[in-house]
Amino acid sequence: MFTAFLIKYAEIGIKGKNRYLFEDALVRQIRFALKPVEGEFDVTREQGRIYVIAGSAFDFDETVGALKRVFGISGICPVVIAEDEGFEKLAQDVTAYMDCQYPDKNRTFKVNVRRAKKSYPMSSMEANSELGGRLLDAFPELKVDVHKPDIMLNVEIRNRIYIYSDIIPGPGGMPVGTNGKAMLLLSGGIDSPVAGYMIAKRGVQIEAVYFHAPPYTSERAKQKVIDLARLVSRYSGPIRLHIVNFTEIQLYIYDQCPHDELTIIMRRYMMKIAERIGKETGCLGLITGESIGQVASQTIQSLAATNEVCTMPVFRPVIGFDKQEIVDVALKIDTYETSIQPFEDCCTIFVAKHPVTKPNLNAIKRSEVKLQEKIEEMLETAVNTADAVTVS
């Protein structure tokens, strides 16, 4: 029955010039999301509304599923499109719609006609009351409630006629592409994919970096991160993932520095490299999956020590989340099952038995002096030899 969707989006903060940027980005993201869905879809913008019109047979659930991953959409309204063949035909179509959509008629309703086609020979008010009357005649159990109806039956009269009543909630947020780009430090864990999702939700395009340490971390660990990037890209759009070989740096730190400081020092170099790649690729911030107190390297002192090497803002959207709250999002966005696959993580290979939990920045910097001979060259090499893959 449905052959189109009216896309609703929040309009707060998108007045004036920004509105076009917002709508353009939204249309682009909708097209991207619908690409893998079978069927042909025309995404159109008319008179401040966005419609997705199916040009052929399509799978309703799959289409709605794809639209539910497009940030910026607040509601998805399945629409029946009818030809304008006079009021009698319209009354029949509206009655048939009501009958089919709501088998149980014990409800309240309101008809809401919008007449975008000004040549239509009836005013909106007239059409409202006439259609309402026809529905009451056809289904005597129905009742009108103009204030809080169970069913808001919308009828938009344009060149054709659009009938809809249901609003399926969208994900909210802003369309990706309306808020610049940031570099996600993506590991194989639960937290960083969630962090990337949350920042993408605010309209930020995601670029990602993964540090791997072959042969200490396997190809499968790397593949898991690629898989996670792909899962996040279902929401964010294509992600360019930079894969940095971190082995040499990690071994060098291991050889030169106190082992209880390894994790912190390693994390500082990860941030440095991420920032360098981020600068080259137009990113304006870094994103991590850190949460206060979760592990030794995420005490507030450790976070301060890690943060100290960055000049870009570091976005940590799960900073105040408990693990379970992060897991809940991971389950919702379908990254959880992949994240819990048991592959070694480059952070965990060289961890000390008793890592410092309250690192002293001066002590860390003194330890890093022992790296000065080779570290700069190693950083350069790591950045220059990084592989990049685009996932979507």
Ligand code: ATP
């Ligand atoms: P996650 O579940 O995201 O792996 P975590 O709880 O395991 O997080 P850590 O391993 O301490 O925490 O890492 C903290 C953050 O540092 C991660 O959320 C991620 O953003 C980044 N990170 C850690 N390891 C890597 C890696 N190998 N490659 C890229 N980023 C990493």
Ligand code: MG
């Ligand atoms: Mg981790």
